[in-house]
Amino acid sequence: MYDCCIIPLNKVHNRAGNITVVEGNSDIPFETKRIYYLYDIPGGENRGGHAHKDLQQLIVATSGSFDVLLDDGKNKKIVRLNRPDYGLYVVPGIWRELFEFSSGSVCLVLASAKYDNADYIREYDEFIKYKNVLSSE
Numbered sequence: 067m068y069d070c071c072i073i074p075l076n077k078v079h080n081r082a083g084n085i086t087v088v089e090g091n092s093d094i095p096f097e098t099k100r101i102y103y104l105y106d107i108p109g110g111e112n113r114g115g116h117a118h119k120d121l122q123q124l125i126v127a128t129s130g131s132f133d134v135l136l137d138d139g140k141n142k143k144i145v146r147l148n149r150p151d152y153g154l155y156v157v158p159g160i161w162r163e164l165f166e167f168s169s170g171s172v173c174l175v176l177a178s179a180k181y182d183n184a185d186y187i188r189e190y191d192e193f194i195k196y197k198n199v200l201s202s203e
């Protein structure tokens with residue numbers, strides 16, 4: 067949990083608009099292997115609701131805003147993302163939920179690995195068990 071942090075990204079200002087560049091292993095702690103984005107999210111909808119065993123991610127509100135709940139099995143915190151030049155770095159082993167999406171918001175996710183269903187923990191009870199096993203090792 068405490069390893070999750072907001073990473074300020076660069077912003078190249080231009081009269082005609084801004085550009086933010088994210089290079090793997092320098093701007094963020096991992097090499098990006100996959101990019102996906104959530105959009106057209108209906109009002110009141112929640113996303114996430116899972117944890118990853120190994121995946122690292124950077125979550126960016128490229129447009130609009132939303133809240134991210136981070137839960138390491140002991141501590142919870144909610145981070146509001148609302149700027150395209152800030153990313154939330156999420157380490158492995160964190161339960162996350164995304165909610166309070168503003169209308170028209172876009173959630174960009176940079177991920178350290180390709181999609182792997184086996185890396186997901188989709189049940190909260192299973193997540194708590196997984197964390198307990200890890201901490202007893």
Ligand code: TYD
Binds near residue numbers: 102113114115180181
């Ligand atoms: P999921 O990660 O469960 O969505 P969220 O946590 O945002 O609510 O993914 C939803 C569906 O999309 C699921 O059937 C798997 C599929 N999916 C892929 O095929 N590849 C991907 O890279 C991602 C992120 C999801």
